[in-house]
Amino acid sequence: MMAGILAAFGCGLVFACGLVAGGMTQPSKVVGFLDFTGAWDPSLALVMGGALGTHALLRRFVTTRSRPLLAPAFYVPTRKDLDARLVAGAAIFGVGWGLGGFCPGPAVVALGGGMSAALVVVPAMVAGMLLHDHWFAAAPSAATPVVANATEVGRDG
Amino acid sequence: MEHFTPLSSLLGGILIGVSATAMLGLLGRVAGISGVLGGLLAGDTSGGPWRPAFVAGLLVGGFLFAAAEPAAFAMTLDRSLPALAAAGLLVGFGSRLGSGCTSGHGVCGMARGSKRSIMATLIFMTTGALTALFVTQILGGRL
Numbered sequence: 001m002m003a004g005i006l007a008a009f010g011c012g013l014v015f016a017c018g019l020v021a022g023g024m025t026q027p028s029k030v031v032g033f034l035d036f037t038g039a040w041d042p043s044l045a046l047v048m049g050g051a052l053g054t055h056a057l058l059r060r061f062v063t064t065r066s067r068p069l070l071a072p073a074f075y076v077p078t079r080k081d082l083d084a085r086l087v088a089g090a091a092i093f094g095v096g097w098g099l100g101g102f103c104p105g106p107a108v109v110a111l112g113g114g115m116s117a118a119l120v121v122v123p124a125m126v127a128g129m130l131l132h133d134h135w136f137a138a139a140p141s142a143a144t145p146v147v148a149n150a151t152e153v154g155r156d157g
Numbered sequence: 158m159e160h161f162t163p164l165s166s167l168l169g170g171i172l173i174g175v176s177a178t179a180m181l182g183l184l185g186r187v188a189g190i191s192g193v194l195g196g197l198l199a200g201d202t203s204g205g206p207w208r209p210a211f212v213a214g215l216l217v218g219g220f221l222f223a224a225a226e227p228a229a230f231a232m233t234l235d236r237s238l239p240a241l242a243a244a245g246l247l248v249g250f251g252s253r254l255g256s257g258c259t260s261g262h263g264v265c266g267m268a269r270g271s272k273r274s275i276m277a278t279l280i281f282m283t284t285g286a287l288t289a290l291f292v293t294q295i296l297g298g299r300l
Binding site for chain 1: 160161162163165166167168169170171172173174175176177178179180181182183184185186187188190191194195198199204205206207208210211212213214215216217218219220222223226229230231232233234236238240241242243244245246247248249250251252253254255256258259260262263264265266267268269271272273276277278280281282283284285286287288289290292293294300
């Protein structure tokens with residue numbers, strides 16, 4: 001239990017270091033990437049590419065094991081269907097991301113850093129998440145089978 | 158290209174990849190921030206208190222960096238409070254509806270070769286670019 005808590009905390013700490021070092025807690029760098037017509041800043045591509053490449057390369061050493069070191073099983077999404085919720089959700093998320101230059105990780109890290117914009121963005125983000133749960137809790141979509149671990153299966157990350 | 162920071166951004170990306178791999182190897186979990194945070198808000202305590210511990214790590218990391226390097230948290234975008242609130246609301250709602258964000262889909266899901274994550278990443282990159290373009294070109298960078 002304690003080892004798991006420390007591991008998760010450590011992972012959060014390293015993740016935060018990566019986001020800050022990558023410049024992702026400066027919304028102008030995010031918008032500077034997304035708006036490719038101005039003084040284009042490709043930094044975000046290196047952050048995402050670096051993270052994606054590293055994880056793709058290293059994860060095989062992990063997933064070939066029978067189980068994680070501190071947990072009984074791997075909880076990895078298995079869904080393969082492209083449903084309307086995935087498409088609509090990603091589209092809506094992108095609009096918010098392009099509007100403010102914050103995605104969830106950098107927003108939380110920026111809150112820890114006392115950034116004033118994050119004092120607005122994070123509570124609004126939390127409200128958006130709760131609003132989603134409120135609207136969709138009562139009506140599970142046909143694409144989400146109601147099985148014992150439906151929440152794990154349905155969540156991509 | 159005056160703001161381009163290739164080395165620190167690549168280093169940052171590698172650290173994120175290492176963190177995501179450690180999460181998977183140690184706890185068997187996907188390091189997707191919207192998934193971790195959303196589960197925390199929904200009261201999902203499966204697997205023990207790893208969700209609050211991970212979020213605490215993010216917050217403490219930000220706190221420590223702000224003390225050492227305040228410029229890392231510079232808000233140079235011209236955005237009003239309502240615009241920031243709307244942005245946060247859309248990011249929170251959309252990432253939950255779409256089952257993931259930049260980390261969950263863009264890094265972990267794509268590294269896994271997930272078709273859903275590749276699709277989601279293409280979509281949010283596109284709508285993000287269109288939105289940023291609109292704000293910069295039509296609204297003059299202010300909102």
